[in-house]
Amino acid sequence: MLNVLIYAVLGFILVMLTVITYQFNSIHKLSENSTVDYKNKLGLSQGFVYTAIVLIILMLVAFSWLLVKGTPWEGHLMEWLNIIVRLMHITFGIAWIGASFYFVFLENALNRTDNVREELAGNLWAVHGGGFYYLEKYKVAPKTIPKNLHWFKYEAYFTWISGFSLLFVVYYFNAKAMLIDTNVLSMGSATAITIGVGSFAVAWLLYDLLCKSPLIKKPILFTVIGFLLAVGFAFFYSHVFSARAAYIHFGAMLGSLMVGNVFFVIIPSQKAMVKAAQLGEPLDPALGKKSLARSLHNNYFTLPVLFVMISNHFPSTFGNAYSWAVLAAITLGTAGIKHYLNLKEKGRYNVYVLPLSVLILLAASFITAPQKNTDACATTVSFAQVNAIIIARCITCHSSRPTDDVYTAPPNGVVYDSPQDIVKLKDKIMQRVVITKTMPQNNKTNITPQERDLIRCWIEQGASIK
Ligand code: HEC
Numbered sequence: 001m002l003n004v005l006i007y008a009v010l011g012f013i014l015v016m017l018t019v020i021t022y023q024f025n026s027i028h029k030l031s032e033n034s035t036v037d038y039k040n041k042l043g044l045s046q047g048f049v050y051t052a053i054v055l056i057i058l059m060l061v062a063f064s065w066l067l068v069k070g071t072p073w074e075g076h077l078m079e080w081l082n083i084i085v086r087l088m089h090i091t092f093g094i095a096w097i098g099a100s101f102y103f104v105f106l107e108n109a110l111n112r113t114d115n116v117r118e119e120l121a122g123n124l125w126a127v128h129g130g131g132f133y134y135l136e137k138y139k140v141a142p143k144t145i146p147k148n149l150h151w152f153k154y155e156a157y158f159t160w161i162s163g164f165s166l167l168f169v170v171y172y173f174n175a176k177a178m179l180i181d182t183n184v185l186s187m188g189s190a191t192a193i194t195i196g197v198g199s200f201a202v203a204w205l206l207y208d209l210l211c212k213s214p215l216i217k218k219p220i221l222f223t224v225i226g227f228l229l230a231v232g233f234a235f236f237y238s239h240v241f242s243a244r245a246a247y248i249h250f251g252a253m254l255g256s257l258m259v260g261n262v263f264f265v266i267i268p269s270q271k272a273m274v275k276a277a278q279l280g281e282p283l284d285p286a287l288g289k290k291s292l293a294r295s296l297h298n299n300y301f302t303l304p305v306l307f308v309m310i311s312n313h314f315p316s317t318f319g320n321a322y323s324w325a326v327l328a329a330i331t332l333g334t335a336g337i338k339h340y341l342n343l344k345e346k347g348r349y350n351v352y353v354l355p356l357s358v359l360i361l362l363a364a365s366f367i368t369a370p371q372k373n374t375d376a377c378a379t380t381v382s383f384a385q386v387n388a389i390i391i392a393r394c395i396t397c398h399s400s401r402p403t404d405d406v407y408t409a410p411p412n413g414v415v416y417d418s419p420q421d422i423v424k425l426k427d428k429i430m431q432r433v434v435i436t437k438t439m440p441q442n443n444k445t446n447i448t449p450q451e452r453d454l455i456r457c458w459i460e461q462g463a464s465i466k
Contacts (some may be wrong), residue, residue, distance in 0.1 A: 012095050013060045020052050026213065075408040091161040093309075096155035097302050103152075104299045107292075110137055110344035140285070141277035149274070153267050160259035167196070167252060171245055177406040181242035181442040195240060196249055199221050200256040202231060207257050208264070216293065230254070230331060234324040242442050243318040244311075250327055251308025254301045261294040299342070303334035316368045319436025326364055333361035370435040377457035383419060383465045387459045390416050393445040404444075411441075419465040426463045 061081065068074050110122030121137045167391065171178045175189035187195075188416035206229060215222045233253055238244035276283050307330055311317055320326045336357030343350050396404045398414045416422050422429070433447070434456040434461040440447055 006064070009063045009067070010060075013056055013063075016056055017053070020049055020056070023049060054401055072408055078169065078173070082166070085166045085169055086356050087161055089159065089166050089311075091128070092155055092159040096159045097306070099152050099155060100295065100299050100302060104296065104342060105345055106135065106137070108342060138331075140283045140288070141273060143272055145277050151267070153262055156259050156262040160255060163252060163255055167248070171248065172196070174406060177441065177444075179241055179245045181245075183443055184238075184242060185240050187240075192241070196252075197248065199233070199236070200253055202258045203253045204257060208260070211294070211297075227328075229331065231324070231328040234327045234331075238324040238327075243323050243438065246323065247311045247318045247327060251305045251311075254305050254308075258298045258301050258305070261298055265294045266291045300335045303338050304331040307331075307334055315432055315436040316370075317364075319432075319438040320368050322367075326368055329360055329364040329367075330415050333357045333364065336360065375453070377453075377460065380461060381454050381458040383458070384451040385454055386422070387419070389447070389451045389455060390422060393440050393447040393451065396445060397441070423463050423465055426459050430459050434459075 050258055064077055065074075068077050106124060110124055112122040116122055117136075119138060119142075121139045123134065126133045126135070172189075172193050176193050179192045180187060180189070207226070209220065210216070210226060210229070215225065230250075234246070234250050237249045239254075240246075241249060269291045273283055274288055308327075311327075317323065317326050317330070319367045334357075336353055340350065340354040340357060343353060395416055396402060397407045398410050398416050399411060400415050400417055402408060414425065414428075416425075431438075434452055437443075437452065
């Protein structure tokens with residue numbers, strides 16, 4: 001019965017999607033073949049179609065969730081949601097960050113002196129793919145605004161929307177397991193989610209205030225204060241959320257500033273510039289400057305945000321006792337590397353920026369290196385002792401049939417069903433249980449320091465299963 005219902009709903013939604021995409025394509029064909037300006041009419045129907053698609057997708061998700069809630073398929077649905085939203089997130093993110101890199105490169109590499117017409121700021125020749133490209137940047141605006149003007153905004157918006165959705169899929173729908181670590185701070189799911197989402201708004205308000213203050217004219221001071229503010233957020237997150245969630249929130253916070261820059265500053269001033277140019281009114285040069293500054297900030301945020309996006313794979317970073325300081329160092333080092341690249345594109349070869357940034361990153365790797373535990377192991381630890389610990393503390397999640405309330409399938413496919421399974425993964429166990437102490441997850445099963453030490457001794461003594 002349940003199966004029939006699921007397929008009926010899926011079938012209905014697929015038919016609806018087909019009808020809508022057909023409509024959508026024919027609207028586009030219409031506009032391509034005609035000389036009439038369909039722009040405005042298109043705007044409305046396009047908006048309608050987009051909204052319909054989004055609503056249908058949300059319906060699909062909600063229906064499917066209601067149908068499989070409490071069954072073994074719930075985890076499966078979540079996994080596929082995760083796959084789809086994550087793929088969307090990185091795809092839009094690549095488009096956005098790629099455009100950011102490209103335009104900052106353009107700005108830096110423009111030829112501003114050689115044979116440049118009076119109305120231009122500069123030009124640039126490039127060869128890519130199948131041919132040669134020639135670009136010109138205007139000082140202010142061309143005399144007439146061309147009909148086909150490409151905007152760069154949807155990459156940014158969709159990156160943020162998909163990222164925000166991913167935050168829900170991974171962290172908020174599962175706040176008890178993923179977001180909250182009672183060893184850090186004990187709180188309810190609703191509170192934790194409110195803090196997470198609220199922090200993005202607070203960060204934006206503070207950052208925007210900083211940008212509008214006279215400090216914006218003092219780049220070094222601005223950078224120092226901005227950086228300290230970011231470190232403050234890293235510190236705050238690491239004292240309210242689980243370590244992984246703290247890192248992700250730091251990245252999501254920076255990402256929100258980036259999209260805020262696009263939405264609240266860059267696009268509105270671009271619109272104002274276009275409008276002024278169309279009306280033949282003088283352009284306010286402050287608008288362009290403001291936008292440029294914000295897009296440059298975004299450019300510096302990119303590498304730190306990219307690190308956060310992959311940080312979950314690296315427990316030695318977020319698992320450190322001073323995870324926020326590690327994050328601060330990596331943020332500084334990666335932004336420094338971006339700074340070096342930007343300087344280089346401008347033809348300014350700075351000697352200190354790159355070595356200093358690399359030094360900071362090396363320092364981060366140095367302080368996160370495992371401490372040699374010199375405590376001698378009092379006795380030879382037997383496999384039976386270790387197995388008992390694994391059974392008590394790990395297999396609720398890591399077995400082929402987990403009994404944990406959240407994980408209905410073994411996380412990352414890691415199972416400890418047999419002695420061989422344990423020995424095979426001894427290095428990872430050392431890393432996660434002894435060195436970074438990031439397993440058991442949020443120490444849900446209350447492993448004790450003595451037990452961690454027994455595991456260490458067993459591995460150091462050769463991890464024998466005899
Ligand atoms: C509450 C559930 C839970 C418990 C209990 C738990 N884990 Fe995990 N474990 C996870 C999750 C979720 C992941 C995947 C996410 C991650 O890597 O942090 C994971 C990942 C791992 C990994 C990394 C696998 C990889 O592919 O990199 C190792 C190793 C590991 N756990 C070992 C252990 C050991 C050893 C114990 C017991 C001392 C344990 N876990 C207890 C949930 C749990």
